[in-house]
Amino acid sequence: MFAWWFQAHWWLLGIYTVAAVLIALSVPLLYRLFGYKMQDEALWLHERNLREHATLMQRLENARESLTELNITAGVKQANILTDILDDYRSVVETRFIGKQFAPITYLNAARSVQEHVVQNLTDMVAVGHSLAGLNRQAAQSDLHQEQQQRITTLLAENDKFFTALNETAVEVANIRSVSEFARLDTLARLVSLAQTASHTGTQS
Known part of the structure; x- marks a missing residue:
C-alpha cells in the first residue's frame, strides 16, 4: 500500500525524461549560442600561437648565433629573413583569425x-659548419670539404623555396574572407605539399 501510494505516475516520469533530454541537448547549443565555443577556440589558438612562436624563436636564435660564429653569412641572412616571417605570421594569426x-x-x-x-x-647548417671547421684543419680532406659545402648550398636553396611559398601564401591568406575560399588557393596547395615533403624529409633525416 505504501509503495503504491508513493509510486510516480507514468506521465510525470515522461515529463522528467523529456526535460532531462532537452537540458542535455541544450548545453552544447547554448555553449555555441553565447559564444563560449568561439572564446575557447580563440584562447586555444592564441596560446598555441604564442607557445610555438616562442619555441621557434629560441631555436632560431641559437642557430643564428652559431651561424654567426661559423661565419656562414648566407645562413645568418636566412635566419634574419625567417625572424621577419615568424613575426608576420604571429601578427596575421593574432589579428586576422583569433576571435573570428x-x-x-x-x-x-x-x-x-x-x-x-x-x-x-x-x-643542420650549423652541424655542417662545425664539420667544415674541422676539415679546414685537415688539408687532405678536399673531397669531403666540397661535399659539405654542397650540403650547405642545398640547404640554402631549399630554404629559399620555402620562403617563397610562405610569403606568397601569407599575402593571399591575409585577404581571404571565408573558409570556402581557401580551397581555391593554389599557393596554399603548394604550401601544404611542401609541408608534407618537409615532414617526410624530417622523418628520414
Whole structure:
C-alpha cells in the first residue's frame, strides 16, 4: 500500500525524461549560442600561437648565433629573413583569425610545419659548419670539404623555396574572407605539399 501510494505516475516520469533530454541537448547549443565555443577556440589558438612562436624563436636564435660564429653569412641572412616571417605570421594569426568565425587550420599547420623545417635546415647548417671547421684543419680532406659545402648550398636553396611559398601564401591568406575560399588557393596547395615533403624529409633525416 505504501509503495503504491508513493509510486510516480507514468506521465510525470515522461515529463522528467523529456526535460532531462532537452537540458542535455541544450548545453552544447547554448555553449555555441553565447559564444563560449568561439572564446575557447580563440584562447586555444592564441596560446598555441604564442607557445610555438616562442619555441621557434629560441631555436632560431641559437642557430643564428652559431651561424654567426661559423661565419656562414648566407645562413645568418636566412635566419634574419625567417625572424621577419615568424613575426608576420604571429601578427596575421593574432589579428586576422583569433576571435573570428573561422581559422584556417590547414594553412596554420602547413605554414608552421614549413617554418619548423627551415629552422631545422639552419640547425643542420650549423652541424655542417662545425664539420667544415674541422676539415679546414685537415688539408687532405678536399673531397669531403666540397661535399659539405654542397650540403650547405642545398640547404640554402631549399630554404629559399620555402620562403617563397610562405610569403606568397601569407599575402593571399591575409585577404581571404571565408573558409570556402581557401580551397581555391593554389599557393596554399603548394604550401601544404611542401609541408608534407618537409615532414617526410624530417622523418628520414
